[in-house]
Amino acid sequence: xxxxxxxxxxxxxxxxxxxxxxxxxxxxxxxxxxxxxxxxxxxxxxxxxxxxxxxxxxxxxxxxxxxxxxxxxxxxxxxxxxxx
Amino acid sequence: xxxxxxxxxxxxxxxxxxxxxxxxxxxxxxxxxxxxxxxxxxxxxxxxxxxxxxxxxxxxxxxxxxxxxxxxxxxxxxxxxxxxxxxxxxxxxxxxxxxxxxxxxxxxxxxxxxxxxxxxxxxxxxxxxxxxxxxxxxxxxxxxxxxxxxxxxxxxxxxxxxxxxxxxxxxxxxxxxxxxxxxxxxxxxxxxxxxxxxxxxxxxxxxxxxxxxxxxxxxxxxxxxxxxxxxxxx
Numbered sequence: 001x002x003x004x005x006x007x008x009x010x011x012x013x014x015x016x017x018x019x020x021x022x023x024x025x026x027x028x029x030x031x032x033x034x035x036x037x038x039x040x041x042x043x044x045x046x047x048x049x050x051x052x053x054x055x056x057x058x059x060x061x062x063x064x065x066x067x068x069x070x071x072x073x074x075x076x077x078x079x080x081x082x083x084x
Numbered sequence: 085x086x087x088x089x090x091x092x093x094x095x096x097x098x099x100x101x102x103x104x105x106x107x108x109x110x111x112x113x114x115x116x117x118x119x120x121x122x123x124x125x126x127x128x129x130x131x132x133x134x135x136x137x138x139x140x141x142x143x144x145x146x147x148x149x150x151x152x153x154x155x156x157x158x159x160x161x162x163x164x165x166x167x168x169x170x171x172x173x174x175x176x177x178x179x180x181x182x183x184x185x186x187x188x189x190x191x192x193x194x195x196x197x198x199x200x201x202x203x204x205x206x207x208x209x210x211x212x213x214x215x216x217x218x219x220x221x222x223x224x225x226x227x228x229x230x231x232x233x234x235x236x237x238x239x240x241x242x243x244x245x246x247x248x249x250x251x252x253x254x255x256x257x258x259x260x261x262x263x264x265x266x267x268x269x270x271x272x273x274x275x276x277x278x279x280x281x282x283x284x285x286x287x288x289x290x291x292x293x294x295x296x297x298x299x300x301x302x303x304x305x306x307x308x309x310x311x312x313x314x315x316x317x318x
Contacts, residue, residue: 004087012098015132019102022125023109034121041102045128048095052088052138056230057146061131063233064150067240068157072121075161079117082168 008051014044031076035069088138095136103129116164120157127153147229151306216242223307227299232306239307269308275301 018040028034042065049058106125113119131149134142219238223231280298284291 002087005091008087008091008095012094015098015102015128019105019125019128022122023105031115031117031121034118038121038124041125041128045131048132048135052135054135054138054143054146056228057131057135057143057150060147060150060230060233063230063237064154067237068124068154071154071158071161072124075117075120075165078165079168082165082172 004051007047011044011047011051014047015041016044018042018044031079032073035072035076088136092136092138096133099129099132099136102132120160120164123160124157151229151233212242212245216245220307223303224300227303229302229306231299231303232309235303235307236309265308269305272301272305272308276305 018037021040022028022034022037025033025037028037042061046058046061049061103126106122106129110119110122110126113122127149131146134146134149136142216238219241220235223233223235223238225231226234276298280294280301283294284298287294
C-alpha cells in the first residue's frame, strides 16, 4: 500500500474515532473535555488535507483552528462564570 | 487510476458518517454550549466532503468556508454569552460590563514575594513588537486568505500583549483606530473586487498585474478585519 493511501486511512480512522469520542467519550459532560476531544477529529481532517495535497487549506485550517480554540475557551469560561 | 478518483467514494462515506453521527448528537443535546461545540464537528464533515473532490477549485472553496465558520462561531458564542448575561441580570439585577477576551488579560498585578520589578524587564516590551512585526511581514509575503490570517494573528497578538502589559490607550484612540481600520478594510475590498477581478476579465493580457493586486488587497482586507478583534479588548 502507498504512503498516501495509508495517510488517508489514518485520517479516516482518527476522524471517525474522534467523532465517537466527542459524542460518547468519558466525562464529556464537562465542556472543556469535549473541546479537547474535538482536537482528535480535526487532526484527522488535517491528515486528509495532507493526503489530498491541499497545502493552502491545511495551513489556513491550522491557523483558524487555533483562533477557534481561543473563542471556545472564552465562551466556556464566561458561561461557567455566569452559571456559577 | 489516480488516488482522487480511487478514494472519492470512501471519503464521501466517511464524511457522511461523521456528519450523521454529529447531527444525531446535536439533536439529543440539551445544553446550548455543547451544541455549539458539536457544530465544529459538522464543519469537519463538510470539509472532508469538499476535500474529496481534490481539485484546485475545491481547495479554493475550503478557504472562505473556514473564515466564514470562524466568524460564525465568534458571533454565535457572543450571542450565547449575552443571552446568559441578560438572564442572570434579570435574576439578580447586577450590572457588569463585559469585554471581549477579558479572560486573557491581566486584571491586577500578581503579588510577587521577591524584589524583582517585572515592569523593568525589557523583553516584555520588545518581544511582542518583534513577533507581531515578523508575523505581519510573513503574512504580507504569503498574500491571499492565508496571508491575511497570519497577518491578523500578528496584529491580534500585538494588541493583546499591549493590553496585558497595561499600556493605557484612551477611548478616543480606540474609536479612531476602529473607524480607520474598518474604512481601510472596505477600501481594500473595493480593490479586490472592482479593480482586481474586473480588470482580470476586461484586460486578460495583463493578468499578472491584476492577480498581484487581487492577492495583496485580499491579504490586507482579511488581515485588517480579523485585526479588529484585537482592538476590541482595551
